[in-house]
Amino acid sequence: MTLITMDQAKSFVNEEVTIKAWVTNKRSSGRIAFLQLRDGKAFFQGIVLKAEVGEELFEAAKHLTQETSLTVTGIVQEDNRSNLGYELLVKNFEVIGESQDYPITPKDHGTDFLMDHRHLWLRSSRQHAIMVIRNEIIRATYEFYNNEGFIKIDPPILTGSAPEGTTELFKTEYFDEEAYLSQSGQLYMEAAASAFGKVFSFGPTFRAEKSKTRRHLIEFWMMEPEMANYDHEMSLQLQEHYVAFIVRNVIDHCELALKTLDRNIEQLEKYTQLPYPRIEYTDAIELLNKNGFDDIKWGDDFGSPHETFIASQYEQPIFIINYAKDIKPFYMKINPADPRTVLCADMIAPEGYGEIIGGSERENNYDIMKANIEKFGLDLDAYKWYLDLCQYGSVPHSGFGMGLERCVAWISGIDHIRESSPFPRLLNRLYP
Numbered sequence: 001m002t003l004i005t006m007d008q009a010k011s012f013v014n015e016e017v018t019i020k021a022w023v024t025n026k027r028s029s030g031r032i033a034f035l036q037l038r039d040g041k042a043f044f045q046g047i048v049l050k051a052e053v054g055e056e057l058f059e060a061a062k063h064l065t066q067e068t069s070l071t072v073t074g075i076v077q078e079d080n081r082s083n084l085g086y087e088l089l090v091k092n093f094e095v096i097g098e099s100q101d102y103p104i105t106p107k108d109h110g111t112d113f114l115m116d117h118r119h120l121w122l123r124s125s126r127q128h129a130i131m132v133i134r135n136e137i138i139r140a141t142y143e144f145y146n147n148e149g150f151i152k153i154d155p156p157i158l159t160g161s162a163p164e165g166t167t168e169l170f171k172t173e174y175f176d177e178e179a180y181l182s183q184s185g186q187l188y189m190e191a192a193a194s195a196f197g198k199v200f201s202f203g204p205t206f207r208a209e210k211s212k213t214r215r216h217l218i219e220f221w222m223m224e225p226e227m228a229n230y231d232h233e234m235s236l237q238l239q240e241h242y243v244a245f246i247v248r249n250v251i252d253h254c255e256l257a258l259k260t261l262d263r264n265i266e267q268l269e270k271y272t273q274l275p276y277p278r279i280e281y282t283d284a285i286e287l288l289n290k291n292g293f294d295d296i297k298w299g300d301d302f303g304s305p306h307e308t309f310i311a312s313q314y315e316q317p318i319f320i321i322n323y324a325k326d327i328k329p330f331y332m333k334i335n336p337a338d339p340r341t342v343l344c345a346d347m348i349a350p351e352g353y354g355e356i357i358g359g360s361e362r363e364n365n366y367d368i369m370k371a372n373i374e375k376f377g378l379d380l381d382a383y384k385w386y387l388d389l390c391q392y393g394s395v396p397h398s399g400f401g402m403g404l405e406r407c408v409a410w411i412s413g414i415d416h417i418r419e420s421s422p423f424p425r426l427l428n429r430l431y432p
């Protein structure tokens with residue numbers, strides 16, 4: 001018995017193989033049944049011929065219900081009509097687990113229903129394709145940073161600091177102390193950068209955001225590189241190379257998934273072209289005002305319609321650089337060319353997906369950092385360790401954070417961020 005998964009079909013054409021599969025759908029006529037099967041790796045068709053398997057097994061095939069699990073044996077055949085390109089001529093099968101009244105049927109279901117059944121919805125070909133792309137982005141991220149000489153460092157998830165402001169914190173008890181779930185590992189990564197030079201983290205982060213948008217999750221995964229002796233320009237170049245690398249790898253390694261999602265590959269190819277355009281925050285405000293957005297002025301932060309409009313002027317992801325300092329966190333370095341602004345950038349994805357990366361050069365002057373912490377109303381005691389970094393051999397350094405799910409949603413071309421996480425945590429949704 002040769003046990004395979006159907007993604008390996010190419011190497012087994014005209015051979016007999018055994019596959020562990022689930023039935024996603026079926027149709028049959030008098031002498032032939034078509035089983036739609038999935039084996040975790042691929043979606044494919046199994047053909048059952050009465051003449052081949054005999055009366056009894058044929059009847060059993062006709063009565064298989066959706067999501068019944070099977071051990072199937074058959075011959076791999078080429079099949080040019082399917083995305084996969086291969087099907088299975090079934091010789092025999094055995095039921096492993098029955099499935100009665102599977103709730104997600106081939107008809108259309110509303111989003112709430114599907115979200116309530118997320119644990120089952122994950123089995124669909126569309127969700128499968130999105131998770132394959134997510135996995136490739138993660139894989140390519142490790143490859144990229146390893147190639148660039150970074151070391152992965154894991155910041156803590158329970159912390160006493162709040163790098164991205166105190167309004168969106170998840171508070172919890174830490175014995176007798178108050179603690180928060182991490183919003184960002186950045187401050188710890190800054191410490192690590194002075195120990196290892198170039199570091200990156202990849203882990204879950206939490207924001208108690210009361211916003212119900214198609215871009216916001218309560219729990220999301222962030223990749224956070226931090227580089228000692230990098231100015232902001234060097235960081236911008238790293239960011240665009242990283243994003244182009246991810247897109248390249250998804251195009252090259254996720255062909256089937258992109259096909260399943262009907263993603264326009266030509267469009268994705270444009271995102272591998274470097275450099276990405278840049279626009280100054282100040283110029284972006286002017287551009288918006290000239291184009292009828294009179295709800296925003298210098299010093300305000302962008303809302304998603306603003307970001308979408310600015311990005312729509314270009315064909316690639318863009319950087320909006322040097323934001324007004326009052327709308328950015330305490331750790332960003334003042335822009336010497338215009339001290340009303342900071343040396344930072346948001347990378348805005350095309351096609352309305354909004355900000356996928358936020359990054360900056362970091363302040364490394366002790367007096368300025370201390371004053372910033374006080375000005376932002378943060379507790380100096382909780383940041384004493386962070387201030388130490390400014391005191392012992394501090395160097396210019398920069399870093400950024402990329403939201404994994406935003407990136408998945410963008411590259412997959414899906415409408416809503418909820419489908420980019422296997423079990424998304426959303427406002428008012430903790431189940432399943």
Ligand code: 4AD
Pocket residue numbers: 163164183184185186207209215216217218220222224225355356357358359360399400401402403404405406
């Ligand atoms: O711009 P943010 O808040 O930046 C930071 O946290 C920095 N400390 C990162 C750093 O410099 N090391 O978040 C970074 C990215 C955003 O660009 C976005 O992609 C994602 O994290 N993000 C979210 N994704 C999903 N849901 C949310 N609620 C998100 N908030 C931020």
Ligand code: MG
Pocket residue numbers: 346355357358
């Ligand atoms: Mg941001």
